[in-house]
Amino acid sequence: MGADSGNGVRQVPTFCPLCVSKCGAIATIKDGTFVSLAPDPSHPTGQALCIKGKAAPEVVNHRDRLRYPLKRTTPKGAADPGWQRIGWDEALDTIAARVAAAAGEHGPESVVFASASPSTSAMSDSIDWLNRLRRAVGSPNFAVYMELCGWGRMLAPMFTFGAPVPGAYLPDLDNAGCILFWGYNPSVARLAHATATAAALRRGAKLVVVDPRRAGLASKAAHWLRVRPGTDAALAMAMTQVMIERGWYDEDFVRRWTNAPLLVRRDTGRLLRGNEVFAEGDPAHYVAWDGQVAQPVAYDPATGQYDTDESRLALRPHLIWGCCGSQDPA
Numbered sequence: 001m002g003a004d005s006g007n008g009v010r011q012v013p014t015f016c017p018l019c020v021s022k023c024g025a026i027a028t029i030k031d032g033t034f035v036s037l038a039p040d041p042s043h044p045t046g047q048a049l050c051i052k053g054k055a056a057p058e059v060v061n062h063r064d065r066l067r068y069p070l071k072r073t074t075p076k077g078a079a080d081p082g083w084q085r086i087g088w089d090e091a092l093d094t095i096a097a098r099v100a101a102a103a104g105e106h107g108p109e110s111v112v113f114a115s116a117s118p119s120t121s122a123m124s125d126s127i128d129w130l131n132r133l134r135r136a137v138g139s140p141n142f143a144v145y146m147e148l149c150g151w152g153r154m155l156a157p158m159f160t161f162g163a164p165v166p167g168a169y170l171p172d173l174d175n176a177g178c179i180l181f182w183g184y185n186p187s188v189a190r191l192a193h194a195t196a197t198a199a200a201l202r203r204g205a206k207l208v209v210v211d212p213r214r215a216g217l218a219s220k221a222a223h224w225l226r227v228r229p230g231t232d233a234a235l236a237m238a239m240t241q242v243m244i245e246r247g248w249y250d251e252d253f254v255r256r257w258t259n260a261p262l263l264v265r266r267d268t269g270r271l272l273r274g275n276e277v278f279a280e281g282d283p284a285h286y287v288a289w290d291g292q293v294a295q296p297v298a299y300d301p302a303t304g305q306y307d308t309d310e311s312r313l314a315l316r317p318h319l320i321w322g323c324c325g326s327q328d329p330a
């Protein structure tokens, strides 16, 4: 806690919890009242605050802010809910008893937990605890809304790394030589990313922005790719094509962590199955090409194992396995 400077004013290093950006900040407390929030440039995410962060004292001090648990005393639908202030212990006991009763009578699956989005609310700091409580109750149900950017941020790591990356992570913008924003405007969505990107541009990094609008840092981008809304996939496919043609990918990684080695049927466009190639083949298995011995090999998705060493898998086959076992020059 910051020391009193002698006139009843204290400066307290903190961070703004109002979204996942968690911008480092200095809170000014005057005579015990929180009066202002300012950026803390000594903090990794403290180069700037958005208008919401600057308005934090209004949120904290607003006369309508809910500061205590309230209990409804009239039936739902009544014109006046009859809110009555209760203590925290009574509130917790009431909620725990209701949850335990529902779980006991109908099973824990009957209980649904719900939350504001952690990306854009103060739930950012509490969401993990809420999930721990949900798991302790045994409920699989969690209702949470998510912003458009959240789907990409959460699901892209799941597809890329096999697991979600916690929302508070910061890409390595300090060391990035090229930064790609795809439908992302951190100037309004995540200030810490915007300020870190501006610093990266000052030291010479290149920025590419894919966005129908020239929004935020798009005006400073080396390339602003103004796609028509809904055509992102075409751009992504085109970029992927160029990367494949020019070999701009890590072959070992692609063999080990993607489905690129798996063969696709020409006639159906679907992945070739083990029973379509091997006499005793398993329909649950897929098929790749062992480039060293020029033969098909099975892949078991349940174990993630090929019937050969992964380093031998062909990524650019000169032979493609057609349907029903025929070999067909590509």
Ligand code: SF4
Pocket: 016, 017, 018, 019, 020, 021, 022, 023, 048, 049, 050, 051, 052, 053, 054, 189, 190, 191, 192
């Ligand atoms: S971007 Fe704004 S709301 Fe989010 S943490 Fe920073 S100052 Fe707070």
